[in-house]
Each structure stands twice: as C-alpha cells, then as structure tokens.
Amino acid sequence: MAVYTEVSFEDLERFLQNYDIGAPLTFKGIAEGVENSNYYLQTDRGAFILTLYEKRVNPGDLPFYLGLMQHLARAGIVCPQPVPARDGALSGTLNRRPCAIVTFLNGLSVRRPTPAHCAAAGAALARLHLAGGGFALTRANALGPGGWETLGTACRPHADGVEPGLAALIAGALADITAAWPRLPQGVIHADLFPDNVLFMKEEVSGLIDFYFACNDMFAYDLAIMLNSWCFETDGSYNITKGQALAGAYQTVRPLSTDEIAAMPVLMQGASLRFLLTRLFDWVNHDPQALVSPKDPREYARKLRFHRKVKHAREYGI
Amino acid sequence: MAVYTEVSFEDLERFLQNYDIGAPLTFKGIAEGVENSNYYLQTDRGAFILTLYEKRVNPGDLPFYLGLMQHLARAGIVCPQPVPARDGALSGTLNRRPCAIVTFLNGLSVRRPTPAHCAAAGAALARLHLAGGGFALTRANALGPGGWETLGTACRPHADGVEPGLAALIAGALADITAAWPRLPQGVIHADLFPDNVLFMKEEVSGLIDFYFACNDMFAYDLAIMLNSWCFETDGSYNITKGQALAGAYQTVRPLSTDEIAAMPVLMQGASLRFLLTRLFDWVNHDPQALVSPKDPREYARKLRFHRKVKHAREYGI
Numbered sequence: 005m006a007v008y009t010e011v012s013f014e015d016l017e018r019f020l021q022n023y024d025i026g027a028p029l030t031f032k033g034i035a036e037g038v039e040n041s042n043y044y045l046q047t048d049r050g051a052f053i054l055t056l057y058e059k060r061v062n063p064g065d066l067p068f069y070l071g072l073m074q075h076l077a078r079a080g081i082v083c084p085q086p087v088p089a090r091d092g093a094l095s096g097t098l099n100r101r102p103c104a105i106v107t108f109l110n111g112l113s114v115r116r117p118t119p120a121h122c123a124a125a126g127a128a129l130a131r132l133h134l135a136g137g138g139f140a141l142t143r144a145n146a147l148g149p150g151g152w153e154t155l156g157t158a159c160r161p162h163a164d165g166v167e168p169g170l171a172a173l174i175a176g177a178l179a180d181i182t183a184a185w186p187r188l189p190q191g192v193i194h195a196d197l198f199p200d201n202v203l204f205m206k207e208e209v210s211g212l213i214d215f216y217f218a219c220n221d222m223f224a225y226d227l228a229i230m231l232n233s234w235c236f237e238t239d240g241s242y243n244i245t246k247g248q249a250l251a252g253a254y255q256t257v258r259p260l261s262t263d264e265i266a267a268m269p270v271l272m273q274g275a276s277l278r279f280l281l282t283r284l285f286d287w288v289n290h291d292p293q294a295l296v297s298p299k300d301p302r303e304y305a306r307k308l309r310f311h312r313k314v315k316h317a318r319e320y321g322i
Numbered sequence: 323m324a325v326y327t328e329v330s331f332e333d334l335e336r337f338l339q340n341y342d343i344g345a346p347l348t349f350k351g352i353a354e355g356v357e358n359s360n361y362y363l364q365t366d367r368g369a370f371i372l373t374l375y376e377k378r379v380n381p382g383d384l385p386f387y388l389g390l391m392q393h394l395a396r397a398g399i400v401c402p403q404p405v406p407a408r409d410g411a412l413s414g415t416l417n418r419r420p421c422a423i424v425t426f427l428n429g430l431s432v433r434r435p436t437p438a439h440c441a442a443a444g445a446a447l448a449r450l451h452l453a454g455g456g457f458a459l460t461r462a463n464a465l466g467p468g469g470w471e472t473l474g475t476a477c478r479p480h481a482d483g484v485e486p487g488l489a490a491l492i493a494g495a496l497a498d499i500t501a502a503w504p505r506l507p508q509g510v511i512h513a514d515l516f517p518d519n520v521l522f523m524k525e526e527v528s529g530l531i532d533f534y535f536a537c538n539d540m541f542a543y544d545l546a547i548m549l550n551s552w553c554f555e556t557d558g559s560y561n562i563t564k565g566q567a568l569a570g571a572y573q574t575v576r577p578l579s580t581d582e583i584a585a586m587p588v589l590m591q592g593a594s595l596r597f598l599l600t601r602l603f604d605w606v607n608h609d610p611q612a613l614v615s616p617k618d619p620r621e622y623a624r625k626l627r628f629h630r631k632v633k634h635a636r637e638y639g640i
Contacts, residue, residue: 012432013431013432014434016430028430032354035350036350044350044362046428112331112334112346114332115330115331116330205347
C-alpha cells in the first residue's frame with residue numbers, strides 16, 4: 005500500500021483553483037489500492053479523494069470509469085462521484101498524471117466477511133448489475149479469455165518455479181475453460197468486487213468503490229469473481245454457507261437463469277484463472293524497488309484446482 | 323511514504339473495545355512520516371490517528387513522547403493529544419506493535435515555505451520551548467555528538483562512494499564541531515521540526531506534529547535544525563530573508579542570549595551533520611525491499627559545506 009506520485013500542498017492549491025469545492029483543511033496520501041496514488045482531501049465543503057492514475061490505467065478509459073460512477077449514482081448506487089472542474093471536465097492532469105477528484109465515502113471494508121456481509125454484498129452486486137443498464141459507453145474486458153492467453157504465454161516459463169505443476173495447471177485450465185466459455189447475459193460488471201472494495205456500516209453496505217476494472221462482460225462472471233474472493237476461508241476451504249448467502253441475496257434482486265447456473269463451474273474456473281494469471285505475472289515481473297509486495301498467486305492456483313473438480317453449481321451453494 | 327503493518331477492520335474493532343471514542347466510520351492507512359505506520363480513523367465522536375510504532379521507536383520512550391504531548395497541550399500548544407484507553411493507558415499493543423491513538427489535527431504542511439510561513443513556524447518553536455518547561459520526564463538526545471561519532475564510523479567506508487570527498491568532510495566537521503560544541507540553555511526540544519511537521523491554515527500555524535525525536539537538548543540547536551530545513555532553497559542557496567523571518571519571530575517569543583547567537587555557526591554545522599549522517603546511514607544501509615526511498619544525504623552535505631564557511635550568525639539573518 006503506497007503513494008507513487010507525491011503531491012505537495014502547493015501543487016494541490018494550484019490544482020484546486022480549477023474547482024469550486026472550497027478551501028482545503030486536510031490533505032493526506034492514503035494507502036489504498038495498489039494501482040494508483042490516492043489522497044484524502046477535506047475542505048470546508050466536504051471530503052474527497054484525489055486520485056492520480058498511474059501506468060496501469062489507460063487515460064482513454066477514464067470517461068468510461070468516471071461516467072459509469074455518475075450513471076450508477078443516478079440509478080441509486082452509492083459509489084464515489086466524480087467532481088467536475090469549473091469547466092465541467094471530470095478529469096485533469098496533476099504532476100504529469102491524469103487525475104480526478106471524487107467524493108469520499110464513509111464506511112469500512114472487512115477482511116474476513118461473515119455470511120451476513122456476504123449476503124449484503126451479493127445483493128449490492130445484483131443492484132449494480134441492474135443499475136448499469138442504459139449506460140452509453142462500453143469497455144471490453146481486457147482480462148477476459150483473450151487476455152489470459154497472452155498472460156499465460158508470458159508466465160509459462162516461470163510458472164513451475166513459483167509452484168511445481170503450475171504450468172500444466174494453467175495450460176490445462178486455459179484449454180478447457182476457453183473451449184467451454186459460455187455466452188450469457190451481459191452488461192456493465194465491476195470485475196473486481198473483492199472485500200476491499202465494499203464499504204460497510206455495521207452489516208449494511210454503505211458504498212462500492214474502485215471501478216477501475218469495470219467493463220462489459222457476463223453478469224454471472226462478476227458473481228463468480230465475488231464468490232472466489234468472499235467465500236473461501238484462509239485455510240483454502242470453500243465456505244458453502246457464505247456462498248449460499250452471497251448468491252442467494254444476489255438472486256433476490258436479479259435471479260440467475262438456468263444457463264447461468266449451469267455455467268457456474270466454468271465461470272468459477274475462469275475467475276480464478278484470471279486472478280491467478282495477473283498475480284503470477286506481477287509475481288514473476290516484480291520490481292524489487294516497487295512500493296507494493298505482489299500478492300501470492302498460489303492462493304488462486306488452489307482455488308482453481310478446487311473448481312476443476314466441481315460438477316454442479318450446487319457445490320457452491322447455488 | 324507507506325504503511326508497514328497492516329491493520330484490518332476486524333483488528334481495529336477488537337482494539338477499539340478498549341477505548342471510549344465511539345464507533346468507527348472511516349479507517350485508512352495514511353502515507354505519513356517514514357518511521358511508523360499511521361491510520362486515519364474517524365468515529366462518530368471525532369477524528370484520530372492510530373500509530374503503530376515500528377522498529378525505530380523505542381517503546382520505553384513512549385511515556386516521554388505521549389506525556390510530552392499532553393503536557394504541551396495543557397500549556398497551550400496545539401499538538402496531537404494521546405487518547406487514553408478505558409484503563410487510562412496512553413499506549414497499547416496491536417498486531418505485535420506498540421501503538422497509540424492521538425487526536426487528528428486539521429491543517430496542511432507546506433513544501434516551499436514563504437517568509438511568512440517561516441515567521442509563524444519560528445514563533446511556534448519558541449512557544450514550544452517555553453511550554454516544555456516543567457515537564458517531569460527527560461530523554462537524552464541519541465542523535466547528539468555522541469551518536470554522530472557512531473554513525474560517522476559506521477558510514478565512513480561508504481561515504482566517498484556516495485559523493486567523492488564526503489568522508490573527509492564528515493571527519494573534519496565531526497572533529498571541529500565536537501571540539502567547539504557549546505553548553506547553552508536546555509529544555510525539551512522537538513529536534514525534527516521540518517516543514518512536514520508544522521500544519522498551517524492559511525499562514526497561521528494550526529498545529530505541530532511528530533514528536534518522536536523530541537528530547538532534552540539546547541534550544542538554540544532546535545532553532546538551527548529549523549533554519550537548516552526551512553531556509554535553504556532547492557538550488558542550495560541560503561535565503562537570509564527566511565532566516566531573518568524565522569529567527570526574528572522566534573526571538574519575539576524567546577530572545578536568544580549573546581552566547582546562543584555566537585554559537586549559531588557551530589550549531590548550524592552540528593544540525594546539518596546530524597541529518598547528513600542519519601540520511602547517509604539510511605542510504606548506504608537501504609534495504610531494496612523497503613517501502614520508502616531514502617532521502618538524499620548530499621542535500622545536507624551541501625548545507626554543511628556552506629556552514630563551514632560562516633563566521634557569524636549575521637550571515638543567517640540573526
């Protein structure tokens with residue numbers, strides 16, 4: 005957790021001349037996410053986050069991300085709201101980085117979600133899927149099956165050095181998953197709704213954050229990403245009670261079709277392969293001077309192995 | 323800037339059971355300081371900083387630091403206030419680190435202080451010196467001349483690799499400074515009142531922070547640390563207008579004696595040597611896996627060379 009690009013008070017003061025959000029009272033770099041530099045900014049008019057987008061975010065995608073947050077808020081989803089500059093622009097440039105100011109949301113993310121947290125977050129995902137309807141912009145999922153191919157090829161020579169047998173696991177899973185990859189109802193998905201990205205007040209969801217992987221893809225795939233990141237225990241076991249809570253609450257808002265349910269085993273494999281591959285890529289390409297420790301790819305290798313034995317969505321509590 | 327020890331919401335919730343400060347609304351790691359892990363915590367009763375003390379802070383010194391902040395606040399200095407736990411303790415343990423909760427102060431630190439900022443901060447230093455009177459605990463300055471000797475010996479073999487001639491500069495300065503090191507009025511000093519550690523609202527000081535180098539030493543040495551860190555321009559030149567503003571405002575609150583004024587050249591050398599040596603030590607012992615880039619020691623080598631040519635405090639604007 006780190007801040008990559010420093011912003012001085014003087015830089016901030018100059019930048020805020022473009023905005024009508026009051027005088028700054030507090031300005032602190034915060035250790036949030038691993039991709040961008042984030043600052044907490046409090047003014048006499050409210051609390052905000054200033055984000056400087058680092059190399060992983062394509063500036064061409066900012067209208068999609070920021071426009072989506074506006075669209076979702078208008079449809080009743082609590083998420084950060086981009087604050088327009090005086091000239092109406094939703095993003096600007098600061099210290100040579102594209103940047104944006106968004107509203108700050110109160111709430112806390114949980115590290116070890118309870119079934120009640122899982123249920124509340126599952127329902128929030130379904131509401132997000134419905135609320136995305138009618139959003140005019142689209143963004144392809146760069147981390148779908150096509151992207152896995154590329155990452156898999158890049159990582160293959162190093163995979164067995166990370167864990168013996170990993171190269172074969174990836175090659176086998178990649179072939180099976182891409183052959184069986186379904187076509188199911190699509191729309192805007194969050195694509196990264198890990199526990200870090202859901203804010204709670206007590207057991208109620210108070211906001212959803214970090215839309216910088218959002219894209220157009222299958223809704224049920226987004227649910228599979230959530231089941232992977234919310235329902236496994238630290239010992240590697242799948243907690244079916246949490247799975248039932250999460251998927252059950254999702255379905256109270258947006259019921260899954262029989263096709264979507266039937267596809268859950270392959271979607272769960274795909275979701276775990278996606279995080280296995282990006283983590284493996286970051287692991288083997290880790291710059292020792294980087295500010296962030298890469299996440300262990302083996303967590304998702306273990307999940308993938310689990311999913312490769314699953315025959316029916318019932319085993320996930322669906 | 324980084325957070326070294328992660329604290330989950332669950333860790334926080336358990337820890338807050340020991341405190342009577344309300345329910346948490348926001349909890350974020352903040353990139354502040356280079357020594358400890360800091361979290362911004364907002365509850366329904368106020369805003370706080372939770373600090374986990376990392377290896378550089380000796381837990382045995384916490385009663386001095388935390389007691390000093392209480393003492394100073396009672397004497398009218400705006401600084402973070404330790405929040406006692408239900409059992410009255412000012413510090414506790416969280417994730418195997420000593421820790422404390424202190425009140426959060428609004429305000430912004432400046433990177434390029436103006437003469438007006440220098441004056442406001444200089445007066446604040448003098449008020450701090452007076453307010454420290456009567457504080458019962460004491461702490462020796464581990465980074466005084468005795469500590470420089472040790473650091474100098476440890477760094478000597480690597481110094482010329484950082485900058486040719488640096489080993490001779492250090493050896494010469496160390497000999498001259500320790501021979502001429504004065505005895506002057508002493509008390510509690512901040513010992514690290516860099517621009518990062520002074521918060522402003524407009525051009526008024528709104529608070530002083532980071533007391534984790536505070537100790538008993540000469541007041542005029544504390545002023546020399548400030549002149550070194552506030553009055554040099556980025557091109558290496560000493561800005562005498564800023565020096566006059568800072569030292570002049572200091573003297574409106576606590577006038578310097580003729581002995582203190584006469585000693586300024588050697589105190590300025592000592593202050594620059596202290597930061598040169600600690601930065602050099604961190605530079606040559608830098609762990610490439612560390613989350614923080616070490617600061618460039620050469621900035622303080624340049625300042626030290628400047629001071630070694632100064633004959634009279636007038637050259638600093640005093």
